[in-house]
Amino acid sequence: MDKESFVRRIFALIGLVLLQVLFLNRICLFGYVTPLFYIWMIVRFDSSMKRSGILLWAFFLGLIIDLFSGTPGLNAASATLLAMFQPGIVKLFVPLDRHDVLVPSSASMGGRPFAGYLLLMAALHHTVYFILRSIPLGDWTVLVLKIVFSTLLTFVLMLVTEHVSRGSGSKR
Amino acid sequence: MRSLLDFLVRHSYVFLFILLEILSLVLLFGFNDRQKEAFWTSANSMSGTLFEWRSGVDGFFMLRKENAQLVEENTRLRNLLSAIADSQYVDLERSLSTEGVVAARVIDNSVRKDDNYITINKGRRDGIEPGMGVYCADGVVGVIMVSGRRYSVVMPILNGNTSISCKKKGSDSFGFLEWSGGDPYVAQLRDMPYHSAVEIGDTIVTTGFSSVFRENVPVGTVASVERSKNGYTLKVQVNLAVDLSDLSWVYINTQTADDEIEELYKEILN
Numbered sequence: 001m002d003k004e005s006f007v008r009r010i011f012a013l014i015g016l017v018l019l020q021v022l023f024l025n026r027i028c029l030f031g032y033v034t035p036l037f038y039i040w041m042i043v044r045f046d047s048s049m050k051r052s053g054i055l056l057w058a059f060f061l062g063l064i065i066d067l068f069s070g071t072p073g074l075n076a077a078s079a080t081l082l083a084m085f086q087p088g089i090v091k092l093f094v095p096l097d098r099h100d101v102l103v104p105s106s107a108s109m110g111g112r113p114f115a116g117y118l119l120l121m122a123a124l125h126h127t128v129y130f131i132l133r134s135i136p137l138g139d140w141t142v143l144v145l146k147i148v149f150s151t152l153l154t155f156v157l158m159l160v161t162e163h164v165s166r167g168s169g170s171k172r
Numbered sequence: 173m174r175s176l177l178d179f180l181v182r183h184s185y186v187f188l189f190i191l192l193e194i195l196s197l198v199l200l201f202g203f204n205d206r207q208k209e210a211f212w213t214s215a216n217s218m219s220g221t222l223f224e225w226r227s228g229v230d231g232f233f234m235l236r237k238e239n240a241q242l243v244e245e246n247t248r249l250r251n252l253l254s255a256i257a258d259s260q261y262v263d264l265e266r267s268l269s270t271e272g273v274v275a276a277r278v279i280d281n282s283v284r285k286d287d288n289y290i291t292i293n294k295g296r297r298d299g300i301e302p303g304m305g306v307y308c309a310d311g312v313v314g315v316i317m318v319s320g321r322r323y324s325v326v327m328p329i330l331n332g333n334t335s336i337s338c339k340k341k342g343s344d345s346f347g348f349l350e351w352s353g354g355d356p357y358v359a360q361l362r363d364m365p366y367h368s369a370v371e372i373g374d375t376i377v378t379t380g381f382s383s384v385f386r387e388n389v390p391v392g393t394v395a396s397v398e399r400s401k402n403g404y405t406l407k408v409q410v411n412l413a414v415d416l417s418d419l420s421w422v423y424i425n426t427q428t429a430d431d432e433i434e435e436l437y438k439e440i441l442n
Contacts, residue, residue: 021222028282028285052184055185056192063196068214068219068222070213070325072199073196073198077196080196081193132200
């Protein structure tokens, strides 16, 4: 990885960590729903990155969030797991014969596949996150509610971010 | 052999993945005693600094309200002072309690989770130790859980692990104040003896049994009373005196006459 994209990635990491721990962690709608928007960084990993690089970035991103949230290992574990499956999940939503370098976005993948990709990524991450968080597993209904609604909230936040960053909206 | 090596190198990320996951899970489940690991709570100085900065921004917008609260408390204290000056006798109990109080600012707080925590900007450096009582002008807030060098985490009433011994003001029968989630303005007083005449509207205060709080610090008022399932005790719903969702300053009881009691107990036990 060249120096410039490394520096850019460091800034993205700092920005996402600050956004998550200063503002988003405070959101707790109905006692259930907390958006975990920081996975945006993992969502955006491009297909030219080394698998081990993806894992390390995600691990440290999660670990730093943990440091500020009083949850040792929780975000690190779920972010690393998401990073392990990210390249595979991207492939689910692009044509098989595509081999160019791909930064996942609605422009590169198309609006609908990208939305599907975001939803699956958020669902996978939040499922792992909330299961780990609720061990020992007590109330299943509450757990499912947490997963479903937090996933939807993170998903919507990511869609909005994508629309804003593109300037003009692309249809889902 | 060579192809095996090739395979291992090509799939080295799988091993990295397993390693990182093991590391995370050890962090997550390894620290059974992690409450004492101040580093992994918001009592570490990095998060402390960050949250302090944020609360500085928040605080700016709440100055007017804070001022009003301070004036109110000032008035109350002045009244107390004049009452003491007027009295002709020395209150023995009051003169015994050599109370050291530290004021701290709340820099992070939650009330909507299952287990809530409050972070304050005072730590071991200021004489704060785990187990000390935290209160504000209106009454009891919670107990210090961990203290880092400059910051501490408070386990407030709104945490499933908190239990504070409380009684009806003016009576001696006591119970334990606990919180089982949900409404951040109501907690439950358990194990009150059935014969204790608790009625709706009664004031609930601390017992002063533990060295955590002095006697008679306000906790709340009784909202409802029902007989518990075993029939021998009462289950009392208490409207909390303190609005924990709206805290900006708290006081910590750093020194109480009860330290002496604790030392005596230790002597007896040894």
